[in-house]
Amino acid sequence: MTELQVNGETVAVDADGETPLLTVLRDELGLVGSRFGCGQGLCGACVVRLGDAVVPACDTPLWQAEGQPVTTVEGLARDGVPHPVQQALINSQAAQCGYCVSGIVVAAAALLEREPDADADRVAEALDRHLCRCGAQRRIVAAVLAARGSA
Amino acid sequence: MTLPPHVVANPRLGTWLHVADGVLHVQVGKVELGQGILTALQQLAADALGVPVGDVRMVAAHTTHGPDQGVTAGSLSVLQSGPALRHLGGVVRALAGPVDEGYVARVAALDPATDLTAVTPAPPLPARAVGCDVPRADLPDKVLGRPRYLTDLRPDGLLHGRVLRPPRPGARLASVSDWVPGLVRDGSFVGVVADREADADRALESLRRACTWEGGSALPDEDHLPDWLRAGEHEVVEVLDEGAGAPTHAASYSKPFLVHASIAPSAGMARWDDAAAGPLLRVWSHSQAVHALRDALATTLGLTAEQVEVQHVEHAGCYGHNAADDAALDAALLARAHPGRPVLVRWSRGDELTWAPLSPAMTATLGATVEGGRITSWSHETWSLGHSARPGYRGAPGLLAGAHLADPVPLPPSTDPPAAAGHGSMRNGVPTYDVGTRRVVGRRKVDSPLRTSAMRALGAYLNVFAIESFLDELALEAGADPLDFRLAHLADERARHVLREAARLGGWGEALPEGHGRGLGFARYKDRGAYCAVVAQVEAEADVRVRRLTVVADVGLAVAPEGARNQLEGGAVQATSWTVRERVRFDRTRITSDDWESYPILRFAETPEVAAHLVGTDAPSVGAGEAAQGPTAAAIANAVHDALGVRVRDLPLDAAAVVRAIEST
Structure with missing residues (x-):
């Protein structure tokens, strides 16, 4: 059994230590908010916060997540209120299909925590490992900028 | 009265509209691909029915319960659905009007069998929602990380499935050397199922090692595609010939093969149930055309269209005909080997980029x-x-795994939409x-x-x-x-x-x-x-x-x-x-x-x-x-x-x- 701290809760997982964290989150814990995109850590759809880092959960083995807090997109809301980045994305329709958004929201929230005054270039740079196929990149950057100050 | 073609094709009121919990549920045959179409159609429907947008809920396309509106493609959804929804709303108001406190209850009491083509619609109302910016109904789930996409479905008894595609186009499966847990094989179609996703992934890797393939197709030289395109046999499409003169200027242009490259690999879920009356296949798909997919599945699997039910479930943007339909057949083939249990198949990134239509x-x-x-x-x-190689386009199912079955259903050569559909x-x-x-x-x-x-x-x-x-x-x-x-x-x-x-x-x-x-x-x-x-x-x-x-x-x-x-x-x-x-x-x-x-x-x-x-x-x-x-x-x-x-x-x-x-x- 592996003990994980996910979104503030401690959970026990009975899975091989090499199992990708993403598979554990989605299939064992039912946290399907982190999306599967490539399984190779190349698209960012499954990015979660692990300790102070943002990592692709598909490319992170379960053993590596042990002992560090994991925050997924489901863990960003506070008392049922969406994270300011999420609210800004909804307000400005900064998505089309939305499949890339979970990982982006996690990464953007971490960025604003670190750099509350990040400008457009910094936001784009921080999101550069995330792929969006619908072409909503500029809307997403603008939404993250709009969330500054309340994030 | 000119009737909208999609109303003529789907004349029954209950196909488009029902009331549940005091909310008008409108069902269209067009599907949400991330383009926000269901929100636009919700606006059109609300204005047509004479109610606020919030009183209308859009229901995903379904082959049994909803209208057949063909493919969601070609930038036609508003053009085709707008007149249909305006007609629907006009008929509903003619029968259940006026729009007052008792309106929704009277709509609920309408006979679902009402023939929409036999009622003169009430005159249109002024636009209230159309032309305004209404929040996208689907976005909150997607942004907040709630279950919304096809691969988020977790019904009881779920099995996870994976399919091993050939290593190259045209290759055939020669042998499977080892026993692999959850193996399903039909000719060169080979896959695995498991209760847990991690086990399905592991079994797929075992299967990959166990399979030997033979043969393959010769691919063109990627550096000389224009020459390759100009060589061989062609079908000629004469668009215009007004007798153009000898040119003083000429130039040639080209594009390479591209791929849709959706951020989500395609997926499908299916459940096969054997009953005395014969099998029933239920499929959940992000197809752009659920009715055509139903017919293609039925033909490929030797079922009647009545034995197959396809429901649309949202997934990532597809940008055209990607592998959504193919993944539905994959799920159906794995589910056929495990009757009574839903099987969720998810393609790999590599298969999405190499086996989806280009x-x-x-x-x-x-x-x-x-x-x-x-x-x-x-x-x-x-x-x-x-x-176009869409399912049914040339009267053939056109689903990838069909070509790999022991009793193959070959893929027809791709064709083009006719001039009337814009070439x-x-x-x-x-x-x-x-x-x-x-x-x-x-x-x-x-x-x-x-x-x-x-x-x-x-x-x-x-x-x-x-x-x-x-x-x-x-x-x-x-x-x-x-x-x-x-x-x-x-x-x-x-x-x-x-x-x-x-x-x-x-x-x-x-x-x-x-x-x-x-x-x-x-x-x-x-x-x-x-x-x-x-x-x-x-x-x-x-x-x-x-x-x-x-x-x-x-x-x-x-x-x-x-x-x-x-x-x-x-x-x-x-x-x-x-x-x-x-x-x-x-x-x-x-x-x-x-x-x-x-x-x-x-x-x-x-x-x-x-x-x-x-x-x-x-x-x-x-x-x-x-x-x-x-x-x-x-x-x-x-x-x-x-x-x-x-x-x-x-x-x-x-x-x-x-x-x-x-x-x-």
């Missing part, structure tokens, strides 16, 4: 006679592969301009070892890129400003308006820094859809960086203006990615661009600033999702010429193409 490589040669600064004759010849290879082959006598012809190569099908804009992407690049070449040759040259050959006022607005908003004629260039592109999609002009600003030195796109479109009355702008922006950005980055790579036996490193798409830091503007008209509403692709490609190529003085005619317009163009100057 957007075909194309090439075109354009010729023109220019006399005294005016074009007096025009020729346009396009060589392509077919742009495929020849989409936008005829310029909007006054160019004198014209000859426009398409040559569709009949055989291809690579399966090709519809990707946004179909042939219009290459044809508009070619036409608008060629116009710039002719303008510069004639010493004319590209904008003036276009306007001098353009009578259509709506076309002239979007061009002028794009030029104004895009800073046409204003000074630029060294190494920067500005270019223009224009088309009216399918000659009957949205007018769209794009001004691109690029920075071109060693590499091409698109810095800014100004997109101006006339989509008629915009039902959801912000949604239309979002589609135009996204279309322009995606086309930027196609134009400067993308190319399916292959050797002579297999596709080698099987991950995001070998098939790179545009990244955040490379994404241009993009501003989309709608020029307001009250003309009939047309779609916005495919208007910007061709104009964007041309605007970028024209901007690169403006910056560097070199003409790139073969896409992608990457650093290597620029170097080749400089060397050949």
